[in-house]
Amino acid sequence: MEIRIAITGASGFVGTNLRAFLNDERIHFTSITRRKTRRLKFEKNIVSDLGQKDLPGRLRGCAALVHLIGIGAQTKDADYQSVNVDLTKKAVSLCKKSGIKKIIYVSGLGVGNNTTFGYFLSKLKAEEEIKKSGLDYxxxxxxxxxxxxxxxxxxxxxxxxxxSILIPGDGAYRLQPILVQDVAKVILACVTNKKLSKKTVDLVGPQTVSFARFARRFARNENVKIRKVSLQRAYFTALNRPDDAAFGLDDLNIMVGDFTGNHKRLERLCGFRLNSTGLLPL
Ligand SMILES: NC(=O)c1ccc[n+]([C@@H]2O[C@H](COP(=O)([O-])OP(=O)(O)OC[C@H]3O[C@@H](n4cnc5c(N)ncnc54)[C@H](OP(=O)(O)O)[C@@H]3O)[C@@H](O)[C@H]2O)c1
Structure with a gap:
């Protein structure tokens, strides 16, 4: 299959793993980054911001844009509106100018119309920009x-x-982690599989695990203590002494949100089974 895929935010955690996966699959792709990255065999690198004039021309012929730019904590130089929302608007405009018909966006589990906190609101607004764009997504x-x-x-x-490892609150709130290699496979399916057209899907693995249980796997060594702190204390530290906080404000919001999703639907749409995360070596 001769396709080319464009990727923004290609230097990040998901982007780096997606690039390695596409390269192994011998699929051509174009990475857009702020800084130079090492080029892989099937890769074309572009160092550019999304508004650069010549960028649409350089992306012509791409079948899809995977938009991975995003932040999960704000600073005075980079807030949620300017990065998560405004750069998504630019990504949509880039698709239109370069004739890319499909955009794939990684939002957050738990985002929805009842969302109240900043990170999720920015993800919701970014989703809305994409849904109303007229592009396939x-x-x-x-x-x-x-x-x-x-x-x-x-x-x-x-x-x-x-x-020591800190567990805010009782640690009973759950996560549903997914392996990054499966995420890369899912993203490719989004490009090639029409069943994933115009869909919003939970990107979750097959198992849910409480945060306490997940965190304890990192404390196997008996010298590592588990320290439980009240949610009040964890939030107070995140707000007032962010440099000392084990978890940032929105990390806590997401963790204690106890968000789980529907991995069966993801498997059905993709047409393959997701791998167990229980086997992940630490
Ligand atoms: N990883 C997860 O568990 C998870 C969960 C839910 C949602 N997501 C979403 O998935 C996407 C990718 O996540 P990730 O884990 O790969 O994140 P990441 O490692 O933090 O990578 C984020 C990417 O965005 C780029 N970026 C940030 N601010 C930018 C700006 N102002 N201009 C241009 N590029 C900018 C970064 O570029 P630099 O390398 O130059 O900084 C990097 O390439 C994000 O939207 C994230 O919110 C991830």
């Missing part, structure tokens, strides 16, 4: 995407190295 509402060096694993490993 697949919106993937992702739980934790895990693999080597995913942000949650890195965080828990770092805590383990410091001697």
């Amino acid at each position: 697949t919106i993937l509402r992702a739980s934790y995407v895990i693999g080597r060096d995913d942000p949650l694993t890195k965080n828990l490993r770092k805590q383990a190295r410091s001697g």
Whole structure:
């Protein structure tokens, strides 16, 4: 199959794994990044911002754009509106100018019309920009995407190295992690499989696990202590002493939200089974 796929945010965790997967599958792709990255065999790299004048011409012929630019915490230089919403508007405009008919967007599991907090609201607005664009789309509402060096694993490993892992509240709230290799497979299916046209789908793995259980896997070494703190204390630290906080404000919002989804629907639409995350080596 001779297709070319464009990827924004290609230097991030999902982007890096997607590029490796597409390269292994011998699928041509064009990565758009802010900084230079090492080029893979089937890759064309473009260092550009999404508004650059010559970019549409350079993406002509791509079958789809996978829009992976996003942030999960705000700073004074990068807030949710300017990155998660405004750059999605630019991605939509880029598709139209370059004749790309399909956009694939990774949103968040739990995003919906009743959403109240900033990160989810920005994801919801980004979804709305895509839905009203007239482009074909697949919106993937992702739980934790895990693999080597995913942000949650890195965080828990770092805590383990410091001697203790923090569990905010009772830790009974659940996650439904999905392996990043499966995410890459799903994204490719979104490009090639019409069943995923104009759909919003949960991007979740086959198993749910409580946060406490997930975190304990990183404390196998008996010298690593599990420290439970009240949600009040965890939120207070995230708000007032963010540099000391094990989990940021929106990390907590997502974690304690206890969001789970429908992996069977994802499997049905994609036409393949997702891998068990229980086998993931730490
Ligand atoms: N990983 C998960 O578990 C998860 C779960 C739910 C949703 N998502 C969503 O999936 C997408 C990809 O996630 P990820 O884990 O790969 O995130 P990531 O590792 O943080 O990568 C984000 C990408 O966005 C780029 N980016 C950020 N701000 C930008 C800006 N102002 N201009 C241009 N590029 C910018 C980054 O570029 P630099 O490398 O130059 O910084 C990077 O390539 C994001 O939208 C995220 O919200 C991920």
